[in-house]
Amino acid sequence: MAQKAFASSADLGEKTQTLEILGDGIYALxxxxxxxxxxxxxxxxxxxFEAxxxxxxxxxxxxxxxxxTRKPVRYLVLSHYHAVRVLGASAFGAEVIVAHEKTRALVAERGLQDWESEFARMPRLAKAAGSVPGLTWPTLTFSDRLTIDLGGDRGDLVLQYCGRGHTxxxxxxxxxxxxxxxxxDLVEAEAALYTGDAFHRDWSxxxxxxxxxxxxxxxxxGRGAVTKGRADVDAAIEQTRDFLRVMIREVGAVRDAGGTLKEAFERTHAALAPRYGRWPIFEHCLPFDVSRLWDELGGIERPVIWTAERDREVWAQLQS
Incomplete structure (x- = not known):
């Protein structure tokens, strides 16, 4: 079988953007x-929210x-540390850049490697890559919960840590x-999960x-269409949970039987593809997902840092 093009390197076509207004002054792109x-x-x-x-x-x-709206950006909120989410931050001119305290630590520990890794995996997203001035550093962090008073009669915006998950x-x-x-990226609406830096058991x-x-x-x-209505929101959450549980079941079964990482990938791919294989970035993500879960089930508590070199090695081993 011919080896697939690396990650999303061959996905170069422009995507149609949709701006939705979900309420008074509530926007999603x-x-x-x-x-x-x-x-x-x-x-x-x-x-x-996101950069x-x-x-x-x-x-x-x-x-x-x-x-x-012409209102100035006071807060830029970053859900996590991944490069394609954060390296555009300088464009916002935000007074405050907010993230979880663990996100700031992850930027310090592995931000440079993640930058190189993600731009190689997804070159189309790295539009004018030379415009990035450097790593994005949060200026305000918290551990559990942070509330922003929106003023007037607009109520509060609550930033909440729900536990370990995607990172x-x-x-x-x-x-x-x-x-x-x-x-x-704790929930995806009909888009495949990236779990290469995840804590699958906590998340699921x-x-x-x-x-x-x-x-x-x-x-x-994190990706996919806006989900509307309580039943559909809960369904999106449960789809995310199911993806994770299938991975845990299949990779765990191969590990318990003394199998190999390649066998775990093939078994997991076969189990997930009928339901999720048509979703965006499914083929891109799965080798990295299975590799991280293999490590996690083997007792490696924190994700091994992804580098551009390690990305290519795992891809060559599994997606061929």
């Missing part, structure tokens, strides 16, 4: 499985947003009055339990 971003209007300021991969890409998003430091942004949740259990307990009636996941 989706793009056919590319990373989602959003914004929330305060009385006299904006909170932006995209480069300042050039971020400025294109901001130009769309400026057709609806050690994922946060969600929750509008309790409007029941709108920006879930980051207590972390998603905590996300579901918020009771959202509209959810913006």
């Amino acid at each position: 989706t793009a056919e499985g590319d990373p989602n971003v959003g914004a929330i209007e305060g009385e006299d300021f904006l909170v932006c 995209l991969a480069t300042p050039v890409a971020a400025r294109e998003w901001l130009a769309m947003l400026r057709e609806h 050690e430091g994922d946060l969600v942004a929750w509008l309790p009055r409007q029941k709108v949740l920006y879930a980051g 259990s207590s972390t998603l339990d905590n996300v579901r307990a918020l009771g959202a009636e509209a959810l913006i996941g």
Whole structure:
């Protein structure tokens, strides 16, 4: 069998972007499985959620947003540390960049390697890669919960840590009055999960339990379309949980039987593909997903740092 093109390196076609207004001053930009971003209007300021991969890409998003509001960006909220989510931050001119305290630690520990890794995996997202001035450093961090008063009668925006999941430091942004949740990559709506830096057992259990307990009636996941209605929001959460549980079951079965990482990948691919194989970045993500879960089930508690060289080695071993 011929080896597949590395990760998303062959995915060079432009995606259609859709800007949705989910309520008064509540925005979400989706793009056919590319990373989602959003914004929330305060009385006299904006909170932006996620920063995209480069300042050039971020400025294109901001130009769309400026057709609806001219309020300045006071807060830029980053759900986690991955390069395609954070390296466009300089375009926002935000007074405050907010992230979980573990996210800041992860930037320090592995931010440079992740930058090189993700831009090689997804070159189309790295639009004008030379415009990135350097790593994005949060200026405000928290451990459990941070509340932003939006002013006037707009209520609060609650930034919440729900537990280890997609990374050690994922946060969600929750509008309790409007029941709108920006879930980051803890929930994907018909887009494959990337779990190469994940804690699969926590994510599939207590972390998603905590996300579901918020009771959202509209959810913006990390990728995919906006999910609307409580039943569909819960279904998206449970689809995410099912993907993780199938992985845990299949990789665990091969490990317990004394099999190999390659066998675990092939068995997991066969189990997931009928339901999830058509979803964006399924083939891209799965080798890295299975590799991390193999390590986790083998007692490696924290994810091994991905480098561009390690990416290629794992891809060659599994996707061939």
